[in-house]
Amino acid sequence: MLDEIAEGFPGELYKELNGGILLLPEEKLSDVSRKRDLYTMGEYHSGGSMGRYIIIYYGSFMQVYGHLEKKALKKKLEHTLKHEFTHHLESLAGERDLEIEDAVYIENYLRRTRRRDGRTERKTP
Numbered sequence: 001m002l003d004e005i006a007e008g009f010p011g012e013l014y015k016e017l018n019g020g021i022l023l024l025p026e027e028k029l030s031d032v033s034r035k036r037d038l039y040t041m042g043e044y045h046s047g048g049s050m051g052r053y054i055i056i057y058y059g060s061f062m063q064v065y066g067h068l069e070k071k072a073l074k075k076k077l078e079h080t081l082k083h084e085f086t087h088h089l090e091s092l093a094g095e096r097d098l099e100i101e102d103a104v105y106i107e108n109y110l111r112r113t114r115r116r117d118g119r120t121e122r123k124t125p
Contacts, residue, residue: 001070002056005078013085016092019045019053021081027059032106034113039064041080044087052091054084 002023014020030038039060046052056077065076086098 001074002077002081005074005081009081009085013089016052017054017088018051021054021056023056023058025058027063028057030106032110034110034117037113038109041076042084044084044091046088046091052088054081054088056080056084 002021006021028040029036030040032038040057041060041064042057043055044052045055061073061077061080065073068076083098090096090098
């Protein structure tokens with residue numbers, strides 16, 4: 001399914017993605033997950049000995065979306081792959097808009113979980 005989606009993307013997106021797209025079997029919890037409720041579906045990596053590459057976590061998809069029918073699961077997978085390609089293209093362009101958007105999402109998640117846990121938020125001046 002991932003190969004089929006990836007083959008449908010224009011070749012220009014793969015510029016400098018020398019490590020390609022890796023599908024790993026494990027699930028990956030986000031580093032900030034509070035109650036096993038925030039999974040990492042994919043990651044974009046740049047630099048280092050492997051260069052630029054995208055990881056998709058099959059186990060995370062099955063944990064979160066395993067109940068979906070194949071068509072809906074494929075749509076979620078395509079969305080994640082587009083998200084990671086956006087990170088790739090922004091990295092090539094020296095931009096960080098999606099990275100900032102992801103950070104805002106994480107901050108909102110942390111606020112929600114603190115409220116659910118009964119913790120109050122302190123605002124700093």
